Amino acid sequence: MRHSVIVWVSSCLVYFVAGSLHARQTTAGLPIRGLAIAAPQAGEVDSFVAFMEQVLAPRGVNTLLLRVDFNYAYESHPELRNEDVLSKTEVKKLVAAAARHGIKLIPQINLLGHQSWASSLGNLLAMYPEFDETPHVQLPEEYEWPNPDGLYCKSYCPLHPEVHGVVFDLVDEIVEVFETDAFHAGMDEVFYIGDDRCPRCNGRDKAELFAGEVTRIRNHLSRTNTRLWIWGDRLIDGKTTGIGMWEASMNNTHRAIDLIPKDVVICDWHYERPDQTPVLFAMKGFDVISCSWRKPEVGEMQVEDMYRYRRYQTPELKDRFQGVMLTVWSGAASFMEGYTRYTESENPGEEAQEQPWVTFIRMFDTIDRLSGS
Numbered sequence: 001m002r003h004s005v006i007v008w009v010s011s012c013l014v015y016f017v018a019g020s021l022h023a024r025q026t027t028a029g030l031p032i033r034g035l036a037i038a039a040p041q042a043g044e045v046d047s048f049v050a051f052m053e054q055v056l057a058p059r060g061v062n063t064l065l066l067r068v069d070f071n072y073a074y075e076s077h078p079e080l081r082n083e084d085v086l087s088k089t090e091v092k093k094l095v096a097a098a099a100r101h102g103i104k105l106i107p108q109i110n111l112l113g114h115q116s117w118a119s120s121l122g123n124l125l126a127m128y129p130e131f132d133e134t135p136h137v138q139l140p141e142e143y144e145w146p147n148p149d150g151l152y153c154k155s156y157c158p159l160h161p162e163v164h165g166v167v168f169d170l171v172d173e174i175v176e177v178f179e180t181d182a183f184h185a186g187m188d189e190v191f192y193i194g195d196d197r198c199p200r201c202n203g204r205d206k207a208e209l210f211a212g213e214v215t216r217i218r219n220h221l222s223r224t225n226t227r228l229w230i231w232g233d234r235l236i237d238g239k240t241t242g243i244g245m246w247e248a249s250m251n252n253t254h255r256a257i258d259l260i261p262k263d264v265v266i267c268d269w270h271y272e273r274p275d276q277t278p279v280l281f282a283m284k285g286f287d288v289i290s291c292s293w294r295k296p297e298v299g300e301m302q303v304e305d306m307y308r309y310r311r312y313q314t315p316e317l318k319d320r321f322q323g324v325m326l327t328v329w330s331g332a333a334s335f336m337e338g339y340t341r342y343t344e345s346e347n348p349g350e351e352a353q354e355q356p357w358v359t360f361i362r363m364f365d366t367i368d369r370l371s372g373s
Helices: 045-059 088-100 123-127 163-177 206-222 253-258 277-283 296-312 332-343 356-371
Strands: 004-009 012-017 020-025 032-038 063-067 104-111 182-186 227-231 265-269 288-292 321-327
Touching: 032 288, 032 332, 032 356, 045 088, 045 332, 063 321, 088 104, 088 163, 104 163, 163 182, 163 206, 182 206, 206 227, 206 253, 265 277, 265 321, 277 288, 277 296, 288 296, 296 321, 296 356, 321 356, 332 356
Parallel strands: 032 063, 032 321, 063 104, 104 182, 182 227, 227 265, 265 288, 288 321
Antiparallel strands: 004 012, 012 020
16 A cells, blocks of 8 residues: 655655655646546445545545535435435545545536436436426437437526525535535536526527526635636537537537636546647636546647646746546446556556546556656
8 A cells, every 4th residue: 555645845746655755846747636536425435535545645636526416415405315325424534535645625516417317317306397497308218319309418497596595505515514615516518508498598698698607606606715616618619619519519608708707617628639628718717627538548648738738838828727637437436446457457458448547547657757756
């Protein structure tokens, strides 16, 4: 087991890993070296804490984004809990482990979009169907894409007068229990917004609706000095760039980039190519993080790009390029199992390479190489 202790010495960030000293010049490093993953399930917390201590901290991970959603024992709205949820005691184990290793915890609850998945309605709209932006769109018994309704995931109506009273209760509770000053609101892949049949949103500008929701969440968080993070895809013009409808917007929300507060942190995810959109966000005044997934070569190039941006941009721009994050779209247990299996393999080169744990390893190897450690 390797343990790391982080101390500041002059201008160097010094890592003690397995008793050996590794110095990284802070001017060459990345402020954010992150992992985004589903929060562990109840019963997985101890193994996840061990993974934080034995893998994440020694690797230099300093930011851990946990997708919590309804996987917590909310006291404010117990009707929104999943069946098997994290207790406050279990969350505090994660908080303590993160504090021991200098890891910033950022909880996420998907707001606006991602209120359903395939044929299943999410907890918010299941319990509060009046919040549904598109109640006329029925979830099919067997989901497939594409479909006549353009259904990917449901959204809540951002103009419903009661929706924020509910979701902000959850946000406040999760920020408090995680003892953090940052919250991730998701906000990605919002296809349903400003629907023509919504009595509140129809006829309204989709960019203004999206920007209004981002701004409302941001303003609510700012009351407790908590910073808002979101995915960046809805702020990119999918048609002009050719990036398309998934990693960018084809329903005109992209103009919201000029309407939202500049202190929102943008997690700019691109999984097939290392698209150069971090430059767009930085030039618009935002702190930006490049996010990869399962293609190791893409993750490596995103790391290299971030170092290049920070080295060659103007002083006004360079610090907006904050770093990189590996995103994992499976459960925490499957990622830990895949990582362990891969690292213990006698022939890792013969294992499947397009996996998030392989990308994680190669991204952080690239960080080590470029940091000179």
